[in-house]
Amino acid sequence: MSQMRITDTFQQVKRPGRTQKQGKSAQIQAAPAQSTSDAADLQRQTEIQLLKHFDLNSDFGPCIGIMRLERWERAEKFGLTPPMDVRDLIVQHPGDEEYIHCLWNDYKQML
């Protein structure tokens, strides 16, 4: 049989989105930059996970309908010793919706 490749039967079509994305994140820039944004993403994910665990911890009362900082301060007021790093995280990202609101915030309309 002559040399046949799978790509002869199944054409590899370049989809428009792909090149754009790669162009953005940096074909031009060096490879390390891409990994730092990945690392930042990863850190963000872990921080959000920590905050979600704080939300779901029933020791601090209900979490729906109030800001995370308000809930933290309420827990502090009643001597429930909420973890300090949770507060630091919330305070360091003042405008970020994912940090300041509880995890059920997207379903606010349903409540």
Next chain:
Amino acid sequence: MFSKDPNEEGTLLQEPTTEDMVQFERAQCSYENLSERFMLKQRNFGRQYAHIYAVRLWVMKARLVKAAKRKWGDDVCIRKLSEMETGETCVVIGTLFKHMELKPSILKDISEEEGAMPQPPRAKYTEDADNLILEDEVQRVSLEGKLDVQTSVTGTIVAVYGAEDESGRFQVKDFCYADLPAQNSVQTPEEDRFVVLVSGLGIGSNQDNLLELQLLVDLVTGQLGDVGDQKSAANIVRVIVAGNSLSESTQDKDSLTKAKYLSRKTAAGSVEAMKVLDDFLVQLSSCVDVDVMPGDFDPANHVLPQQPLHRCMFPRAMKYPTMHTVPNPYEASVGDVRFLGTSGQNVDDIYKYSSLENSLEILEKTLTVGHVAPTAPDTLGSYPFHDSDPFILESCPHVYFVGNQAKFQSKTLEGDSGQRALLVTVPKFSQTQSCVLVNLRTLQCEVLQVQAAWEEGEQPMQE
């Protein structure tokens, strides 16, 4: 006692004298408004009520642990429901929930399968089949045993002592509520000082009892009676109007359903009534401190804590600095004596959802459980607080009153640490034409009734 000074001779019906008229100066008393926690700063009604229950449990839990240790010994084991084992005798602290079939439920009202009309309002929603459930932070358990279902209401925080049986029900052998909070010691004034408690003026209804109200105002301002009466009236330092200054008939529910074009020109019934109320209050506030609390039928918000009536509704009375509009519930310290009271909604709600009949008994119950309105927010409207519960009793009041009740009753309750609280139910003025006078020196109270007409053959009332 608020009565004629026996040393003064009767001076009515005498010819006018040329000598100087006797002048009496009204007594003064220190005052401090302690109702800051009932004032709403934000108006965020988007929150759920779970927060207020969580806060209530946290605050009361510490007190209940102390009370439980005092009652059942220091070594009694206090367990969470999740840690409890079957058959283990322990103490559990949680919120009571009373399951009532007859309790009005919006879900039943709009449910299609019920078919029938929504339940008509009843005087009491209690039933024999009601049962109690205890909820702590995360779990709940059915209660049976010593804790009486019919006299308990949803929302009270209680510590129960007993064990869980095989069927999963907690058998209550004993229970206790939080101890009465500490009371500030009071320096009673040397002479008689009176505070007038009146409620349910009911202005704006078809039955006019404005003459009796005018008599009362004249008595307080010292324009009624002779020198002896005026001398006694000068000892009145404050008047507290405990709600429902407007009558129920001023709340015209029809205007809500009527078409706008029919009701555009008609003024609300409460406008005229407020003008009449302002007339009375300007007379009172021109010479004595007045605190006006909103009630169920007054133009204020419906849910507790009701915010003070707006100053623009009393254009003339507000010119005097002695006129104050205060929230409901209201707490203040008059001459070091702590007053705490409501306009009656908390007691009326407990009446509907328990078998208790006597208002004084219900008032005593709220003091015993340490919460002014335990049924809020379940059946009594409440603002959705999220980080505080202002209805929890922080310190034991000296005078604990409730307005708009059927009749006058009073009792002195004694606590374990020497607290003494005077419980007073203030009757509706529109029905009984009476008000209550509290003597700050003796912490006793008496009722004062004004009558404008005598029936045939009736004897004049003895004071």
